[in-house]
Structure formats: structure tokens, C-alpha cells
Amino acid sequence: MNACQPLGRTRHSPLTGVNYTGHISRLMHDIVARVPSLNFIDLDRVLVFARPGRTGADGPYASCHCLTLPDSDPGYFFWRDRQSGRITRRSDWFVTKSPRVAVDGAQIAYLISFAIPRFCDQSLTRSRKRTLYPEGTPAWVAKLDTVVHELYHIDPSGAGLRVFERADGQPSQSIHGPHFFEEVAAMVQHYLASAPDHELLEFLHDDFSGLVARYGGIAGLTFRPFPSYPRRYREVLDPQPAAPEIGEVQVTPLDTCGVATSFCETDLQMRQFFESGTRVAPAIAPPIAA
Numbered sequence: 001m002n003a004c005q006p007l008g009r010t011r012h013s014p015l016t017g018v019n020y021t022g023h024i025s026r027l028m029h030d031i032v033a034r035v036p037s038l039n040f041i042d043l044d045r046v047l048v049f050a051r052p053g054r055t056g057a058d059g060p061y062a063s064c065h066c067l068t069l070p071d072s073d074p075g076y077f078f079w080r081d082r083q084s085g086r087i088t089r090r091s092d093w094f095v096t097k098s099p100r101v102a103v104d105g106a107q108i109a110y111l112i113s114f115a116i117p118r119f120c121d122q123s124l125t126r127s128r129k130r131t132l133y134p135e136g137t138p139a140w141v142a143k144l145d146t147v148v149h150e151l152y153h154i155d156p157s158g159a160g161l162r163v164f165e166r167a168d169g170q171p172s173q174s175i176h177g178p179h180f181f182e183e184v185a186a187m188v189q190h191y192l193a194s195a196p197d198h199e200l201l202e203f204l205h206d207d208f209s210g211l212v213a214r215y216g217g218i219a220g221l222t223f224r225p226f227p228s229y230p231r232r233y234r235e236v237l238d239p240q241p242a243a244p245e246i247g248e249v250q251v252t253p254l255d256t257c258g259v260a261t262s263f264c265e266t267d268l269q270m271r272q273f274f275e276s277g278t279r280v281a282p283a284i285a286p287p288i289a290a
């Protein structure tokens with residue numbers, strides 16, 4: 001099987017291209033099979049999706065979003081009078097919850113998003129990560145490093161993002177432990193040394209314009225309405241607890257209308273990505289088997 005399959009043509013659309021998120025998912029299956037410290041990851045509970053992110057603009061190449069975080073403690077917003085400093089009003093009591101995402105009946109625990117075209121244009125030669133790799137490491141390995149980086153954020157307990165300890169044994173406040181980047185680079189090199197099928201990695205070799213030139217376009221799985229995606233949301237408590245310690249002040253209702261709280265396969269959509277902008281991909285490649 002070719003690593004980069006065409007999206008296919010339809011009578012109504014000239015669209016062809018590479019199913020970029022599909023290829024990332026397929027690569028992830030091979031990575032977790034070959035890297036012992038990532039073996040625990042159940043990729044049936046991980047969904048890869050694409051977000052827009054311009055090359056050269058600030059922002060991450062990719063992000064790991066955990067959907068298993070517990071509800072927050074009840075809370076409320078409050079507003080002070082600028083002059084007196086007195087609290088004049090507050091919101092309803094609310095809790096913050098994780099959205100529910102289920103695809104074909106499988107409950108998703110983690111979402112991993114990739115910013116396109118920014119991720120495609122990532123290069124080791126322009127990255128601080130280059131010092132973690134031997135001289136002569138191909139520039140595209142920066143992208144493989146990012147894929148492993150996001151997988152490494154998944155906590156073995158499945159209950160959030162991985163937590164690290166500081167040198168004194170206390171939990172680190174940083175989501176990147178003291179040796180996080182070195183450990184990721186070591187996993188990447190372990191994976192490459194395991195002689196993976198080069199076809200699994202081929203789609204990482206080209207930058208965005210190179211992919212367009214080679215395959216005619218890039219498409220990725222997205223949530224609709226694009227570019228929104230499942231995020232933590234606030235739910236007003238019903239019944240409301242007693243008035244908080246700040247006493248009786250005016251209560252401003254919290255606007256939670258229109259906030260999507262659960263998602264399924266019908267909320268997913270393939271989109272074609274351009275240097276700037278996207279459009280719905282009318283021809284969708286079948287999911288790529290791992």
C-alpha cells in the first residue's frame with residue numbers, strides 16, 4: 001500500500017491529496033507498537049484532528065487535549081466596582097466539565113490536534129530540538145518528534161496529561177518534566193532504530209508546498225462547525241448552592257447557550273487545507289487501517 005494515498009476524484013470535484021491526519025494516526029499505531037514506554041496507549045481512544053495554523057505565526061505545532069479530566073469544583077465569576085473595590089455582582093454557580101466525544105461508539109479519551117500548514121513546515125534545522133539529535137538527522141524528524149511529544153503527554157493512568165516530578169520529588173507544575181524533550185528525542189531515535197517501514201514516514205518528508213506539489217492537496221479530519229473543536233465547558237449548577245461568602249449581590253446569569261457538550265462521528269468532516277484557509281473536502285479517503 002502506498003503511504004500517501006490519493007483522496008480520490010469525484011465527478012464534481014478535482015480534489016486530490018493526502019489524508020494527513022489519517023497518515024499521522026497510522027504512524028502513531030506503529031510508534032506505540034515499537035516504543036515500549038508508549039505501549040500502554042490505546043489509540044482507539046485517541047482521535048487525531050487538524051486545526052488551522054499558519055506557518056511563521058505564533059502557536060503550537062500540535063496539542064494534546066485530555067477529555068478525562070474531572071469536573072471542576074463549583075465556582076462563580078465576580079465583578080468589583082473599580083473605585084470602591086466592592087464586589088457588586090457575581091455569576092451563577094457553575095462547574096467546568098470535559099466534553100464527551102464518541103466515534104462509532106468508542107469513547108475518546110484524548111484528542112491530538114495538528115496545526116496545518118505550520119506542522120507540515122516544521123524543520124529540525126530551525127528548531128531548538130536540533131541539539132537533541134545527532135548531526136545529519138533529517139530535517140523532517142522534527143515532525144516525528146512532535147508526534148511522539150504529543151503521545152508522551154498521555155498519562156498512563158488515562159486520567160489527564162502526564163504529571164512529572166521535580167528533583168525534590170514534588171509534582172512539577174510544568175506539563176513538560178525536567179527531561180521531557182530529551183526523553184522524547186530518545187524515543188524518536190529508538191523508533192527510527194527499530195527500522196520502521198519508510199512508507200509510514202514518507203508523508204513527513206515534504207513541507208506543505210512539497211506535499212501539494214506531490215499529491216495535489218492536503219486534507220485533514222476536523223470538527224464542525226470549523227474551526228471549533230471540543231473544549232471544556234461551563235455548566236450552571238441546578239439547584240444553585242447558597243450565596244457565597246461574598247454575600248448577597250446581584251447575580252448575572254451565565255450564558256451557556258449554544259455550547260456543544262457532546263460530539264460524535266457526524267460532527268467530523270474532512271477539509272482541504274491551503275496556505276491560508278480551508279474548504280470542505282468533497283471526496284474523502286477511507287480511513288487508513290493501522
Ligand SMILES: [Zn+2]
Pocket residue numbers: 149153175176
Ligand atoms: Zn507539550
